[in-house]
Amino acid sequence: MKTFYLFKRSFIALTLFVVIGCGAETLAAIIFIPAFAATWPVVGNDEYRLDLQPDADNKGVESGVFAGVEEHDSDATKRDSLFGSFNGLNIEFTIRRPAGGVQYTGTMTPASDTDHTIVKIVLNSSSEGTLVLAP
16 A cells, blocks of 8 residues: 555656646647638749638637638639648648539748747648649
C-alpha cells in the first residue's frame, strides 16, 4: 500500500513538473486557432488564386467551415466556388466544377507558435496534384 502511495505521489509530481516546465507555448501548440482568411495566390502561377473566407462564426476558432472562390485569369475551367473545413492546421475543401468536384486536403503553416497567421498552405488532390498557396 505504501509503495502505491509513493508511486502515485511521484507520478503527480512528475506531471506537474512537465506541465509547468512546458509553459504556455505547449498549450498554444495543442489549441491552434488559425488565421487564414484571404485570397491566396498559387505559387508558380500568377494567374491562379484561391479565396478562402470563413464567416464571422468560423473566425477565431480551432475548427470550422469556410467558403470561397477559385479564380484563374486565363483558364475558364478554374473559376468555381468552393467549400471546406479546417481543424487546427489541417484543411480540406472541394471545388465545385462542372465536370465534378475536385477535393483538396492539406496543412497550413503558421508564422510561429504564438502568431497563428498562416503563411503557407500545402494542398494535395488525387486528380490535380499539389498546390502551394503563399502570399
